[in-house]
Amino acid sequence: MRERFGPGERVGLLGLGIMGSAIAPNLLKAGFAVVGFDPDPISRERLRTLGGSPVDSPFAVAQAAEVLISLLPSPQALNEVIQGPEGLLASGCSGLILIESSTLAIADKLAAQAAGAHAVVMLDCPLSGTGAQAANKDLVVYASGDTAAIASCRSVFDGFARSHHDLGVFGNGSKMKFVANLLVAIHNVAAAEAMVLGMKSGLDPQTLYQVIADGAGGSRMFSVRGPQMVADHYEPATMKIDVWQKDMKIIADFAASMSSPTPLLEACAPIYTAAVAQGRGHQDTAAVCAVLADLANVRRGVIA
Numbered sequence: 466m467r468e469r470f471g472p473g474e475r476v477g478l479l480g481l482g483i484m485g486s487a488i489a490p491n492l493l494k495a496g497f498a499v500v501g502f503d504p505d506p507i508s509r510e511r512l513r514t515l516g517g518s519p520v521d522s523p524f525a526v527a528q529a530a531e532v533l534i535s536l537l538p539s540p541q542a543l544n545e546v547i548q549g550p551e552g553l554l555a556s557g558c559s560g561l562i563l564i565e566s567s568t569l570a571i572a573d574k575l576a577a578q579a580a581g582a583h584a585v586v587m588l589d590c591p592l593s594g595t596g597a598q599a600a601n602k603d604l605v606v607y608a609s610g611d612t613a614a615i616a617s618c619r620s621v622f623d624g625f626a627r628s629h630h631d632l633g634v635f636g637n638g639s640k641m642k643f644v645a646n647l648l649v650a651i652h653n654v655a656a657a658e659a660m661v662l663g664m665k666s667g668l669d670p671q672t673l674y675q676v677i678a679d680g681a682g683g684s685r686m687f688s689v690r691g692p693q694m695v696a697d698h699y700e701p702a703t704m705k706i707d708v709w710q711k712d713m714k715i716i717a718d719f720a721a722s723m724s725s726p727t728p729l730l731e732a733c734a735p736i737y738t739a740a741v742a743q744g745r746g747h748q749d750t751a752a753v754c755a756v757l758a759d760l761a762n763v764r765r766g767v768i769a
Contacts, residue, residue: 473496473497473498474497474498474530474531474532474621475497475498475499475500475529475530475531476492476497476498476499476500476530476532476533476534476621476624477499477500477501477502477526477527477529477530477532477533477534478492478499478500478501478502478512478517478526478533478534478536479501479502479503479523479526479533479534479535479536479537479546480502480503480535480536480537480538480542480567481501481502481503481505481508481509481511481512481519482503482505482508482536482538483596483599483702483703483704483705484536484566484592484596484599485501485503485508485534485536486508486511486512486515487596487597487599487600488534488536488599488604488625489501489512489515489517490515490516490600491599491600491602491624491625492621492624492625493515493516493517494624495620495623495624495625496624497621497624498517498518499512499515499516499517499518500517500518500519500520500525500526500529500530501517501518501519501520501526502519502520502521502522502523502525502526503519509521522551522552523545523546523547523549523551523552523553523556524551524552524553524555524556525551525556526553527553527556527558527561528556528558531558531560531561531562532561532562532564532617532618532621533553533561533562533563533564534563534564534566534621535563535564535565535566535567536566536567536592537567537569538567538708538711539569539711540569540570540573540576540577542567543565543567543569543573543574543577544576544577544580547563547577547580547581547585548580548581553581553584553585554580554581554584554585558584559583559584560584560586561584561585561586562585562586562588562614562617562618563581563585563586563587563588564588564590564608564618564621565577565587565588565589565590566590566591566592566606567591568591568639568642568646568711568712568715569639569715570639570715570718570719571589571636571639571640571719574587574589574635574636574639575635575636578635586610586611586614587610587635588608588609588610588611588614588615588618588635588638589608589609589610589635589636589637589638589639590606590607590608590609590610590629590638591606591607591638591639591641591642592604592605592606592607592626592642593605593606593607593642593645595689595703595704596702596703596704597689597703598689598703599625602625602626602627603627604625604626604627605626605627605628605629605630606622606626606628606629606630607629607630607632607637607638607639607641607642607645608622608629608630608631608632608638609631609632609633609634609635609636609637609638609639609641610634610635610638611635612631615631616631640719643715643716643719643720646712646713646716647716647720647727647730648686649686650709650713650716650730650733650734650737651729651730651733652684652685652686652687653686653690653733653750653751653753654733654736654737654753654757655684655686655687655733656684656686656687656690656691656694656754657690657694657736657751657753657754657756657757658757659673659677659682659687660673660674660691660694660695660754661754661757661758661761661763662761663677664758664763664765665761665763670694670695670697670765671695673695674687674691674692674694674695677691678691690749690750690751690754693749693751693752693754694751694754697754697755697758697765699745699748699749699751699752699755700747700748700749701749702747702748702749702750703749704749704750705746705747705748705749705750706737706740706741706745706746706747706748706749706750706752706753707741707746707747709737709750710737710738710741710746713730713734713737716730717730717731717734736753736756736757737750737753739756740752740753740755740756743755743756743759
């Protein structure tokens with residue numbers, strides 16, 4: 466295993482959705498060559514326009530690069546990437562490092578790690594941040610697993626993230642991500658609730674955003690999601706609500722397995738469910754503001 470993967474090396478991306486397509490330009494800007502796969506041909510072509518090299522399988526990514534980053538929607542997708550007929554193991558390559566950055570249950574990641582153990586050093590490295598933050602290189606990597614492998618990937622992390630943390634044994638990265646996402650879920654709804662109350666009282670949304678973000682009541686989620694709430698415009702999504710529902714279930718299941726109460730998470734969950742029921746599943750999670758505005762009978766420019 467090389468001590469360091471520096472600029473000039475090839476980095477493989479497995480998954481070119483919201484996060485993958487936002488990470489790719491920053492890796493390219495940092496001097497890495499980017500090879501990527503996604504089952505969606507439009508996503509592959511987008512990588513080409515960014516200056517990367519799309520290929521037609523995880524097999525081909527493994528043959529082109531030694532360090533890979535996976536950003537996948539489900540455990541089934543991760544299993545296919547590793548064990549599928551055109552997966553990493555089928556490539557016959559060994560010594561690969563897989564920076565697994567999807568939000569999945571720890572048990573699913575452990576199963577994938579065990580399946581690829583003879584050929585792949587898999588790290589559990591979820592990311593903190595939205596697609597918009599990824600585009601601005603404002604991500605934090607919660608790295609866990611083999612310490613030497615994490616150290617060898619520092620330049621890669623620096624290429625697409627603001628910071629990274631080695632959290633120890635495999636799985637600790639996901640645990641930290643669950644804690645962070647619990648806060649994101651709550652703070653996002655709290656921001657929306659505050660915005661709606663302010664608008665209902667007659668305050669201007671832009672003024673609300675500027676003043677609250679400047680004071681003690683602000684939060685990172687208020688700052689990140691607030692502009693969409695002010696504009697009442699939630700597309701394109703940097704985190705789709707229907708994907709977020711999957712993440713929230715993972716957090717709830719993890720908390721239940723720890724017998725750790727999460728009353729605030731449980732209180733905010735129905736707001737996201739209502740957003741999906743209203744046909745907003747494809748919209749950004751900031752759209753909970755529109756859901757609460759409807760409940761408050763708030764129409765922009767009108768106080769009912």
